[in-house]
Amino acid sequence: MGFGKELLLLGLACALGNCVLGCEIGFSQNTTIKNCTDINECSENPSVCGNHSRCFNTIGSYYCQCQHGFRLPQRDKVNFTATTGRCQDLNECTESKNKEELCGPNGECKNIIGSYWCNCSNGYTNYSVEKTPCSKLDCDNFSAGKKPKQFLGGLANIMSMMRNSCLALSGTGSKVKLDGDALLEKLFTETDAILSPGTLNIDASVSELLTTMEESILFIGPQLKNKHIKMENNRIDAQIAVQRGTTRPTGEIRLSSEYAYLDTDWATAAGTGKYSGFAVAALLSYKNLESSVNRSFEMVKGSEENGAEPSYQVFSKVVSVVVSNPSTQTLSRSVNITFRHLEDIEVLPNVSYICAYWTETGAWSTDGCSKRDSNASHTICTCNHLSSFAVLMALHPIKHTYGLELVTKIGLTISLLCLTLCILTFKFCRSIQGTRTTIHLHLCICLFIADLIFLAGISKTEPVGGCRFVAAMLHFFFLAVFTWMLLEGVQLYRMVVLVFNATMRPLYLYAVGYGTPLFIVSISACARPNGYGTKEHCWLSTDDGFVWSFFGPVCLVIFVNVFFFIITVWKLAQKFASLNPDLSNLHKIKAFTVTAVAQMCILGLMWVSGVFLFQEDPPVAVPYIFTIFNSLQGALVFIMHCLLSKQVREEYANFLSCICTSQKKRYSDLSTTNPSSSQSQGSKSGQQTGESQI
Template identity: 90%
Template sequence: MELFFLFSMGFGKELLLLGLACALGNCVLRCENGFSYNRTTKNCTDVNECSENPLFCGNHSRCFNTFGSYYCQCQPGFSLARTKEVNFTATTGSCHDINECTDSENKEELCGPNGECNNIIGSYWCNCSNGYTNYSVERTPCSKLDCDNFRAEKKPTQLLGGLANIMSMMRNSCLALSGTGSKVKLDGDALLEKLFTETDAMLSPGTPNIDASVSGLLTAVEKSILFIGPQLKDNHTKMENNKIDAQIAVQRGTTRPTGDIRLSSEYAYLDTDWATAAGTRKYPGFAVAALLSYKNLESSVNRSFEMVKGAKENGADPSYQVFSKVVSVVVSNPSTQKLSRSVNITFRHLEDIEESVNVSYICAYWTETGAWSTDGCSKQDSNASRTICTCNHLSSFAVLMALHPIEHTYGLELVTKIGLTISLLCLTLCILTFKFCRSIQGTRTTIHLHLCICLFIADLIFLAGISQTKPVGGCRFVAAMLHFFFLAVFTWMLLEGVQLYRMVVLVFNATMRPLYLYAVGYGTPLFIVIISACVRPNGYGTKKYCWLSTDDGFVWSFFGPVCLVIFVNVFFFIITVWKLAQKFASLNPDLSNLHKIKAFTVTAIAQMCILGLMWISGVFLFQEDPPIAVSYIFTIFNSLQGALVFIMHCLLSKQVREEYANFLSCICTSQKKRYSDLSTTNPSSSQSQGSKSGQQTGESQI
């Protein structure tokens, strides 16, 4: 009855009765091993053996409590002895030291071939031979120290004082670290601070011959950072003074580090990864990556741009200047001449200046020979305040601002604006002449009218939008319109050649219906533009001009039809001249008509030569580096072609001159008549006005 009461009180499953002894009415309740009876809760609760007796597991082991029991685990560097007991206790003394130097599977790689492994309780340490070190990190393989890296190639008296001090300090520290063959405790942070102090003194204003020692300084600081990095206490160290800013990251361990590296300062931002920093050679147990920014070194390296491969503008070489702080990227990877993955460096400009026709930005690095070079570096993106560079090798970098000469650009713009303005005025006169001059109306005049209309619109768009490259959509529209109207000009010129051929060969019915002329004159270029836009819509618009791109030969969607028109017209003109010669040699030639056709042919050939020469030079103009002479030839022909068309088709035409004379005589006659009318009517009117005024005066007097 009492046993049933105990279960009914809710002791649960943890309450396990191993025996129930009753004497004189008293019952004794017993719990399982690992549990104890709680009189307050009247329940069996778990016993934490690890807290009650920390020595349950013995030395060099850790105790872990479980529900109703516990288990032991050996600390790193110790292993479990082979005993019959699964859960050993303090009495077994089962955890014993592992001799990594003899029992490890990779014992030969623990300290490397130039290090001696020494076992200690729970661990080991490497004793490196002379010339090798593990940078006081006990369980790190021994790496070779080449202290000759800090040996000055020149005599100390020939070196700049600060640079000689840096080299001497680093060489002494290197020898102290590797010369004794024992563990040498060096303070990497203190050594880094000394390096910064010497660098600050060397870059102070008034230091003589600093420009000549820049390459040596950059190399010495990079080597020093590689030597100091493994000795730093923290995984990330930042140190800054008046002349230099350093961000240093260190990873230590028995396995190669992975993941991204992002180091930033006020002047630059580095984006790379630990695989690049560690390299592919044997891993020494650590990896270092550093970003060094020099605050006032740009003035000392603002020279030696002979190796810079910058784009030319207007056929002239640009001038350069350093436009960011000089930045060095240092990693422990010994092979940085050809990285498997490029590093990205973002530079902040010294001033906020947008790229333009005469300003561009170039990524460059400082070579060991003391000059800037662009090999292996390219610009990924740029705006007014910063430039992102990507490089497949590591060194000291900076952004160069290229200043392109603008004298030729200004001259070309001036010639273009003046010439196209004259051309537009002359084309306006041509359009009015061909539209309203009745004596010259016909198929040929219709062709000339629409040729001038297309040329007028093309020149107007060229003047207003050829250089308006932003926005991109607007630039593409301008390029497409220029493509259409210039093609239409050549199409109407082809129709003129066909018409001349018909006038000579087909004496009768030589006219062509206007509907057919419009269909060919505007339909053909429209068809070509639509096909070109469908095949490659991004081909319209370039970085410099709103014209057809030269990539993949897209520009030949214009030059191809132009060449075809020129060749066909040459064929027609040869036949026309041949037929004219035959007719002049005939017995009864119609001299007046033949002389008229001859004049038409000469003007058509001259017109074709003008437009042909313009676009032959245009083939070279839109290349990457057009010669300045080609630019001027194209600009002159393009800007004056309207004036030349007016001279050839209007001023040199006898019929048109007669119409101009009649028009001017009519204007003069009407003006004379108006003046004579005024002179005959004025007296009477004055008299009448006088009489009226007199009457009015008289009336007023009455």
């Protein structure tokens, strides 16, 4: 019986042309190596398994398997060949245990050869893809009525285009609809037109643009033909990946552009909710949007140094990460985004990089994002939610050392002491009284008050009202210093040109010396009260050029004084060259001019360094230079106007001699045997000495 069966199988093999003497069934004689080799039935006879099936070769045989969506009419699939049966279509609509899982509650399953199709109700769509359940389309997301009134004009075109396509896809609008690739190209064209003018000045417009782009990509993604698409123009670069199927996709996602790199997975992109039959992940890089969002850092949480907040600037391209996961605010796994810096900067102690995202309210925030690693050219950010991201560079103010604080206190203390001596000298020294002394007196008073306020309150930025008051007082008194310095230049000019009646009435001096700075400060405070006081110093704000309400008048004073000094020196040279010069008076005016020029140079150099001191990130040496010049100002006035003046030195000598004489008399009173007699004689002698000095 067994031998007869083998003969029967051999005859069948010979009938099929596979009968070779000496080889078993499924093998053929190889005349070259004189051995039996396996016959690949699948390649020799592609239709061996019939339609809708796949052939798999095995050693000495083969087997067949029905394609997905088909099955054998018999239960037994072992040794399936063309002679045992043909694959028949599987009706998924009738044989599925849970029919709603196929198309959802708003779709009707329709069987097709090898697959099935979901007929969706109005307002739902399967994105024209078989085996895709019906998903609800919220076309109102692209309705202008739900958006703020202040948005970009070109954004209305995008929303109108998306809304019309959405209505057509959901069966409630026009039957003419664009495929996903054409729609994506039109979206990029409109976005390029919006971003072409340059900087966008309205934060709400930026937020609406980013939100509309994200919603549009989520709408277009399922309609794309290819699983991976890259599109780029002058303003935007995008990479989009799409996965379709009846089961959730798995595996890693890596999307990259010239400016950023996204590392996540399909489980994060699809989410944990109901699977819609597809998953989308996209990386959008905006090429020129960083200048439009280089502001609104109030919500950024950065580390403070020396009690001062750092200054921020956007230091990468703005990047949007879009996925089909509906719960992007609470991701089960964080995503990693690698940013390319706008420029390579070496790591410095006062520079750090912060990962931030753009909120819907139009501001940068660091919540949920942290820096994983950073170097001079790249920063890796880890975020547990998705939005539009960028890297911010934080410039920390260089921490003032104890040495600088000590130099500041010592320098300003020296200046205050010297100015105090000057004020006492100009007030009580009778031999030098006159218009020029009055000018010096009030110049020293203003400079004394300004230095005192500067020492006590320049860094007291809280409360805001107090800081603004300090800034306004500094503005007034420093302007007054320069105004009195201008009056000194005018007085020197009058002394040379108007030999007689060169004095000026004190009332006029007070009106100009204090009225002019008061007028400037009043106008500035009324025009922009918020310009007084900054986050770092109680001084004038550098925004919108407000600080020029001080530096403008200062430059004008210096320019006018230079003019007066040139005329004064020229007139002096002419008078020295005359036949009968008044050498005593001319030498005195010459000395006055030299001291005035030196005074103007020191005060001018002080505020040249002051221009850089109140910037956001001044050089390290600037605070020291400013403090040194500030202390030199008081010392210079004391040396040149007091110590170098012969009349003042004589007054100092008389004053010291009075003190010494008084002490000597008191000593002699204590040593005498007749206290009453000695005391009366000492008093009489003192009175006589005082009269002779006067």
